Amino acid sequence: MTEVISEELPITRQKPFDPPAEVTEIREKARISRLRFTDGHLGWLVTGHHQVREVLGSPKFSNDPRKHHLLDKRFQGDVPDDPEARKPQPGLFLSQDPPDHTRLRKMLQGQFTVRRMNQLSEWIGTIVDDQLKHVRSLNGKADLVTEFALPVPSLVICALLGVDYDERHRFQEDTATLLRLGSSFEEVRAALERIQGFMRELITRKKANPGDDMISDLLATGEPTDEEASNMAMLLLLAGHETTANMLGLGTFTLLRHPDQLKILKDEPESIDNAVEELMRYLSIVHFGPVRTAVEDVEIDGHLIKAGDTVLLHLPAANRDPDKFAGDPDELDLRRPASGHVAFGHGIHQCLGQQLARIEMRIGFSKLFQEFPDLRLDVAPEEVPLRADMGIYGVHSLPVAWSA
Known part of the structure; x- marks a missing residue:
């Protein structure tokens, strides 16, 4: 078959809620195509839903960054050529393969069961109520990101991990550096070291004075080393507030721009479960990625991916694949059966905290639009600043207004 080859990854979004139009065009030509990586490697771009799941679910692909070819200097900068400089640190199980990944993730799985997360619903509802009371006190105008979307998941994950919310300045700014596409390798390394320093301090405090929190429970098992526990806690802290915060911000922007769908949510509150799944599918806030590298030859959808080939999986494109989702997947439809999306990934690295994020x-x-039924944008839609410069997509701010 004739191969579709992209000399670089399209990253510019023409519309605020859609993947880049060029990526959609590539998907319609070939669910698996070739992509030129920044080091000259001719790897693969996977944009089809079924094909993305097949790669993510296959043990023939590695997530070890030492095996990956460098994707793109536009947002990776000058990464050292030495693969050992990209060696995953102890405890960073997101970048590790079995058996290390299996051992580390198993230590945390009991903390994130559906049952345990559901038991937190009332408590999370109280946090949301309190934050909405704060928003109500702001006299009719606010940046919803600063006052609601970011505080809610930050308060939740800080409380679950036993992190003092007043210390959030010690990780939120550096988290932004880690996610900023234009950050240099040196900037990322320095930000990571600062966060790790904070987490090491936290581990030391928890060992001396355990509390009723996930980190204390993890340390009480005696299984992880201090370095492993520190990095595992860091992953949970960063992933636990950035992703959900951006879904709350971008999701609200989306609903305000789709009043017909917002009306469904208001008129049919029982639709909220599927509405969340559809928003996850439609928005897919992982800007692009993840990346995997084949550790042995594997054939997928008629394409031979050879050992050593690096593959970029494009989750936003896969979640708009008409081969999977009925109707027009480029339209938001809160009544669409949206289960099976890959917004949380798939396979052994599927998001550990997905049930918490859903709740x-x-x-x-639900509570936002109950409390503020007349919520509206306070700027023109094109003036909302989009996180096109970040690895996790969303809005930098969302100025809104309501009848005070």
Whole structure:
């Protein structure tokens, strides 16, 4: 078959809620195509839903960054050529393969069961209520990101991990540096070291004075080393507030721009579960990625991916694949059966905290529009600053207004 080859990854979004139009065009030509990486490697771009799931679910692909070819200097900068400089640190299980990944993730799985997360619903509802009372006190105008979307998941994950919310300045700014596409390798390394320093201090405090929190429970098992526990806690802290915060912000922007769909949510509150799944599918806030590298030859959808080939999986494109989702997947439809999306990934690296994120979004969106039924944008839609410069997509701010 004739191969579709992209000399670089399209990253510019023409519309605020859609993947880049060029990526959609590539998907319609070939669900698997070739992509030139920044080091000259001719790897693969996977944009089809079924094909993305097949790669993510296959043990023939590695997530070890030492095996990956460098994707793109536009947002990776000058990464050292030495693969050992990209060696995953102890405890960073997101970048590790079995058996290390299996051992580390198993230590945390009991903390994130559906049952345990559901038991937190009332408590999360109280956090949301309190934050909405704060928003109500702001006299009719606010930046919803600063006052609601970011605080809610930050308060939740800080409380679950036993992190003092007043210390959030010690990780939120550096988290932004880690996610900013234009950050240099040196800037990322320095930000990571600062966060790790904070987490090491936290581990030391928890060992001396355990509390009723996930980190204390993890340390009580005696299984992880201090370095592993520190990095595992860091992953949970960063992933636990950035992703949900951006879904709450971008999701609200989306609903305000789709009043017909917002009306469904208001008129049919029982639709919230599926509404969250559809928003996850439609928005897919992972800007692009993840990346995997084949550790042995594997054939997928008629394409031979050879050992050593690096593959970029494009989740936003896969979640708009008409081969999977009925109707027009480029349209938001809160009544669409949206299960099976890959917004949380798939396979052994599927998001550990996805049930927590779902509960936060269900409660957050429901209570927000109950409390502020006339919520509206306070700027023109094109003036909302988009996070096109970040690895996790969303809005930098969302100026809104309501009848005070």
